Amino acid sequence: MNVVSYRPELSELSYTFGGRPAVRRIQPGTIVEMYTEDCFAGRVRSVDDLPSRVCDFPYLNPVTGPFHVEGAEPGDTLALHFVSIEPARDWAVSATFPHFGALTPTHTTAMLAPTLPEVVWRYDIDAEAGVARYHARNGDFTVELPLEPMHGTVGVAPAASETRMTITPDTHGGNMDTPELRAGVTVYLNVNVEGGLFGVGDGHARQGHGEVCGTAVEAAMNTVVAVELIKGVATPWPAWRTTPT
Secondary structure, three states, X not given: OOEEEEOOOHHHXXXXXOOOOOOEEEXXXXXXXXXEOOOOOOOOOOXXXXXXXXXXXXXXXXXXXXXXXXXOOOOOEEEEEEEEEEEXXXXXXXXXXXXXXXXXXXXXXXXXXXXXXXXXXXXXEEOOOOEEEEEOOOOOOEEEEEOOOEEEEEEOOOOOOOOEXXXXXXXXXXXXXXXXXXXXXXXXXXXXXXXXXXXEEEEEOOOOOOOOOOOOOEOOEEEEEEEEEEOOOOOOOOEEEEOOO
């Protein structure tokens, strides 16, 4: 069994699907052990690190990759079997932003409520206990939340030589933000260009059904993916299924 381990430098992270050369060329059937950064590329480390100050748009939501799968051609399907997804650090963060997310007015959705302020929360990740510890910003309240690691962003290069920001979901995958994308799940993505060029990122220690505040519990991950190539079968829209136990 062919195993490829890859830990990117910060300069090697990708912020688009498409428009980037492959970081590795792999054979179908390869097991890829990869490190992925959080949506802030590790720049938000404390409650004082406001994303608007430490992050540079559009350099948000990086993915590890892309990986070129030998023999993958348009009209084929990549099946990415997520073997394990484990937090890579003992902390994670979440944040709210003015004019971003479903809880606050945006440029497309007017609300009567005032805009949310920019606030950062830091969580302690205890992998051994299987919890993320939340700490309130205004008071002594804490609570332990079960770890449910998943990836918010998984995708391939779009068709027609397009380049899409990793924060954008579409037929190529991208920032899908479903809590169902966890270990034990297989993600099926249509191959649009030679090699497929898939990338993975945006790890979450846990997340509800969507990021209503604009973020989840954002965390770096150590992830293992088994890569399968399904020849001659197209997948027009991203799909996934849970592996039977």
